[in-house]
Amino acid sequence: MDSSLDKLQPETQQKKSFSDRGRSVVRALTTKDGLIGDYDYAFLFKPNLPFMHRSRRAAPFFGLNDHMPIILAAVLGFQHALSMLAGIITPPIILAGQGGVNLATEDAQYLVSTSLIVCGLCSMVQITRFHIWKSPYYVGTGLISVVGTSFTVIPIASGAFAQMYATGYCPTAADGTKLPCPRGYGALIGTGSLCALLEIALSFTRPRLLKKVFPPLVTGPTVALIGIKLIESGFNNWAGGSGSCAGRPESGPFTLCPRVGAPHALPWGSAEFIGLGFSVFVTIILCERFGSPIMKSCAVVLGLLVGCIIAGATGYFSDTSIRAAPVASFIWVKTFPLSVYGPIVLPLLAVYIVLMMEAIGDITATCDVSRLEVEGNLFDSRIQGGVLADGLNGMLSGLLTITPLSTFAQNNGVIALTRCANRKAGYACCIFLLIMGIFSKFAAALVSIPSAVLGGMTTFLFSAVAVSGIRIISTVPFTRRNRFILTAALALGFGATLVPNWFQYVFTYDGDNRSLLGFYNAITLVCETGFALTGFIAMFLNLVLQEEVEDEVVDEIREGVAAAKTADRNDDSMDREEWDRIEKGKGGDDLEKGGDVEKRA
Numbered sequence: 001m002d003s004s005l006d007k008l009q010p011e012t013q014q015k016k017s018f019s020d021r022g023r024s025v026v027r028a029l030t031t032k033d034g035l036i037g038d039y040d041y042a043f044l045f046k047p048n049l050p051f052m053h054r055s056r057r058a059a060p061f062f063g064l065n066d067h068m069p070i071i072l073a074a075v076l077g078f079q080h081a082l083s084m085l086a087g088i089i090t091p092p093i094i095l096a097g098q099g100g101v102n103l104a105t106e107d108a109q110y111l112v113s114t115s116l117i118v119c120g121l122c123s124m125v126q127i128t129r130f131h132i133w134k135s136p137y138y139v140g141t142g143l144i145s146v147v148g149t150s151f152t153v154i155p156i157a158s159g160a161f162a163q164m165y166a167t168g169y170c171p172t173a174a175d176g177t178k179l180p181c182p183r184g185y186g187a188l189i190g191t192g193s194l195c196a197l198l199e200i201a202l203s204f205t206r207p208r209l210l211k212k213v214f215p216p217l218v219t220g221p222t223v224a225l226i227g228i229k230l231i232e233s234g235f236n237n238w239a240g241g242s243g244s245c246a247g248r249p250e251s252g253p254f255t256l257c258p259r260v261g262a263p264h265a266l267p268w269g270s271a272e273f274i275g276l277g278f279s280v281f282v283t284i285i286l287c288e289r290f291g292s293p294i295m296k297s298c299a300v301v302l303g304l305l306v307g308c309i310i311a312g313a314t315g316y317f318s319d320t321s322i323r324a325a326p327v328a329s330f331i332w333v334k335t336f337p338l339s340v341y342g343p344i345v346l347p348l349l350a351v352y353i354v355l356m357m358e359a360i361g362d363i364t365a366t367c368d369v370s371r372l373e374v375e376g377n378l379f380d381s382r383i384q385g386g387v388l389a390d391g392l393n394g395m396l397s398g399l400l401t402i403t404p405l406s407t408f409a410q411n412n413g414v415i416a417l418t419r420c421a422n423r424k425a426g427y428a429c430c431i432f433l434l435i436m437g438i439f440s441k442f443a444a445a446l447v448s449i450p451s452a453v454l455g456g457m458t459t460f461l462f463s464a465v466a467v468s469g470i471r472i473i474s475t476v477p478f479t480r481r482n483r484f485i486l487t488a489a490l491a492l493g494f495g496a497t498l499v500p501n502w503f504q505y506v507f508t509y510d511g512d513n514r515s516l517l518g519f520y521n522a523i524t525l526v527c528e529t530g531f532a533l534t535g536f537i538a539m540f541l542n543l544v545l546q547e548e549v550e551d552e553v554v555d556e557i558r559e560g561v562a563a564a565k566t567a568d569r570n571d572d573s574m575d576r577e578e579w580d581r582i583e584k585g586k587g588g589d590d591l592e593k594g595g596d597v598e599k600r601a
Contacts, residue, residue, distance in 0.1 A: 029070070037069030044075065044294045044418070062422040064143070064370060076420050077428020082298040083414050084148050084433070088115050089446050090458050091149040091403055095157055095188075097451075098243020098258070099233060101170065101181040105321045106334075109444045111402070113329040115149050116437030118402045120430040122147045122393040126407070127426040129385055137204065138385030143366045144415060144426040145386055147393055150406035151465055152354055155229045156347045156532070157188055157403070159500070159525055163343065167521070175252060177244065186336035187344075193398030194340055195348040199356045199391030207360065207383045216472045217482055218538040219357040224469025225493045225531035226354070230462035237455030238277035240268040258451060264316045273452035276316070280307035280456030297414045300457055307453035316450045325444035329437070331400050338398070343521035350532045351404065352394065359390045359407040361472070369412050370421035409468065481548050485541045493534030496527065503527040 027034050039060065062068050092111035096103040103111075129142030161184055164170040170181035202210060236242035240257035245268050249255055256265035257273070266272055280303040287299035295302060311317055363386040367374050386407065394404040411429075415421050436442050476482055496502060506527075507520040526532050 033069070035069055036071050039069065039072050041072075041075070044079075045292045047292045047295070048290050061371070061419040062425075064372070064421055064423060066422055068420075068422045068424050070424075072420075073422065073424040073428045076414075076418050076425040077430075078432050079294050079297055079418065080144070080146065080411055080414050080425060080429035081432035081436070082301050083411060084119070084146060084408055084429070085436070086300045086304060086457055086461060087151070087408060088119050088148040088433075089443075090454075090461065091115070091151060091154055093447060093449075093454065094154055094233060094237075094242070094458075095161075095185070095403065098178075098241060098245070099158060099236070101161055101185045102178050102243075103180050103182065103185065105447065106325070107180075107182070108447045109321070109325055109440060110329060110334045112443035112446055113437045113440045114331055114333075114400065115402055116433050116443070117331060118397055118400050118437075119146070119148050119405065120433030120437065122389075122396070122405055123433070124427065124430045125393065126386065126389050127423050127430070129382075136381070137388065138381055139392065140389045141363055141366070141382045141386040142423070143363070143370055143372075143382065144411060144421060144423060144429075145363060145366055146408050146411050146426065146429060147390070147405045148408045149397075149402060150351070150355060150404050151230055151462065152226055152351050152358075152406065153188075153192070153348070153403050154233065155226065155529055156344060156351060156525075158233070159529055160184075160188065160341065160344045160347075163521060163525060164341075167517075169341075177252070177254075182336045183339070184341075187339045187341035189336065189398035189401060189403060190338035191340050191344050192348055192404045193338075193395045195345060195352055196391050196394035196398070196404065198349055199352040199394060200388060201391075202353075202356055203384055203388035203391055207380050210356070210360065213543070214353060214357050214539065215476075215542065217476050217485060217542055218535060219354060219361075220469050220472030220476065221486060221490055221493065221538060222350075222354055222469070222531045222535040223358070223472060224466050225490075225497060225534050227462050227464070227466025227469060229497050229530055230465060231459060234455050234459035234462045237451040238274065238459055239452070239455070240266065240270065240273045241451040263318045264314065272314075276307055276311055276450065276452040277456030277459070279310050280304060280453055281460060283307070284457075284460055293417050297417055300460060303460075304449070304453065304457045307456060308449060311450045311453050316452075317448060319448075321448050322441060322444045325440050327439070327441065329440035329443065334401070336401055342515075342518040343525050346522055346526050347529055347532050348404075350526075350535050352391070354531075354535065355390060355394065355404065355406045356387055358409070359387050362407045362409045362412065365409065365412045366415070366421075369416045372421075479548055481545055485538055485545065488541060489534045489538035492537060493530040495530075496533050497530030500528050500530075 029035065089112050092115050093108065094100060096108035096111050123146040126140045126145040126147060127143070129138055129140035131138055161170065161181070164181065164184045164187075165172055165178050169187075170184045171179040173179055233242050236246050240246070243258070244252075244254035245257040245259065248268050253260050255267070256262070257268045259265065264272075283303035283306040284299045287295045287302050291299060291302075308317075360383055363383055364374055367379060367382065373379050390405070390407055397403065397405050473486070476486075503524055507524060509517060509520055511517070526536070
């Protein structure tokens with residue numbers, strides 16, 4: 001592949017003057033070629049129905065810096081934004097809700113709005129790619145590498161918040177009801193900003209060394225367990241909610257979900273809630289089977305929309321919070337007291353290692369679908385710049401009141417589907433995210449979505465995370481050593497995921513030494529977080545256990561092939577013997593028939 005295609009600016013091309021750029025902008029805005037072009041827009045919206053004829057002509061491919069019509073860039077950018085929307089809004093809704101720190105409705109609306117704004121701004125950093133002065137390092141990839149709020153932090157945060165309420169760090173009412181805890185949320189984002197320094201430091205390490213220390217053997221089972229743990233939260237929401245009402249208490253405000261007095265409140269697990277979730281899930285499947293290209297990439301959002309329409313028609317919605325929400329919002333309209341919470345330092349360090357390896361894999365996939373080189377110095381610089389930007393975004397996100405961000409992978413599917421790797425579409429995506437975030441009525445509508453509808457969507461998303469981990473594991477050769485590492489790591493990881501309180505009663509210290517208590521809490525939180533336990537064990541064993549001299553997989557394959565050949569040879573000889581017997585039998589029958597004829601004659 002020609003390496004010149006992978007350069008942001010060809011070396012022989014002169015830098016454009018301001019007048020040249022001005023003429024290019026005017027031409028793009030005033031000509032048909034600049035505005036619309038000759039792209040087959042019907043391709044994006046034509047559904048895949050059995051009786052409809054589909055054209056076999058492929059859509060044109062738009063490279064990194066190719067000329068691209070403005071309208072097309074806006075349409076494809078909006079498609080990218082929709083494909084990201086569900087992933088961006090899910091973490092703040094979960095963490096601000098009953099399964100998190102029980103923030104007020106207006107605080108949850110602010111977090112959703114700010115997540116959209118921060119993701120739009122940080123995605124621009126990744127797409128633009130800045131060179132660090134007088135150094136060989138970069139910030140950003142220069143590709144359509146968009147970022148969103150990470151799912152990886154949800155299991156850590158959920159366990160930490162439960163611990164905060166149990167230890168008195170967060171307040172509870174006299175009847176045991178968990179009260180809003182902005183202090184706990186501030187501790188999460190403050191600690192996250194501090195731990196992001198690890199990923200920033202590792203970004204200056206050679207990618208080959210990072211892949212050696214954190215290979216797919218380590219990251220694969222870790223990502224899979226993150227998804228498996230998250231599915232629990234999605235299923236609880238599907239049945240009505242993941243907060244206090246999930247335990248079906250016999251008295252109090254949470255005997256019904258989401259609470260007593262809410263529109264169409266029902267007991268947790270009611271058939272109505274299950275049906276609402278299934279309406280989302282089934283819509284996603286139908287969009288994948290019959291939908292147009294743009295519907296397939298936005299299937300999760302369309303499923304959410306259908307579920308909301310059904311919920312609104314059957315009385316599950318209340319527009320009170322939407323009416324009360326301000327027209328516009330921005331960063332720092334609300335703030336939280338930043339602090340460092342010691343028990344979550346180790347788990348969050350593990351989170352950033354996972355985010356770094358996810359970023360490396362996603363950037364590699366983006367280069368591949370963008371028809372750029374996936375090896376060489378330029379590719380390594382994209383990896384370095386992407387990981388550095390990922391770490392910086394994680395640090396800045398906490399200062400901007402949002403949980404850690406990660407590079408999103410689903411946009412690679414949009415690139416492959418639409419055959420557009422042009423950065424103009426990426427910038428258009430960022431602009432749409434900013435618009436969605438600034439107009440806070442949109443965020444208020446998202447926050448008011450019933451838990452059952454949200455659960456049907458998030459269960460699908462979280463399952464996709466688990467499948468991504470399985471896909472990473474599938475790239476690992478199943479030698480005896482690798483099987484042993486996976487077995488040892490997953491044994492404790494699955495155990496801690498299925499029985500999360502197994503380590504809760506190991507430390508019984510109840511003295512006044514807060515530092516010692518925090519240290520014990522940190523160990524407990526790591527041991528009760530399945531993916532963190534799996535990641536640490538897999539990384540340790542991968543460094544300690546030596547590679548086998550002989551690859552057992554190859555030996556087994558060779559033995560299998562040899563056995564198959566031996567069996568084939570045996571079958572061939574037996575077939576020949578049986579054929580000879582048949583031929584001899586035929587000859588004997590012919591002789592007998594001939595003798596009978598002679599006798600009758």
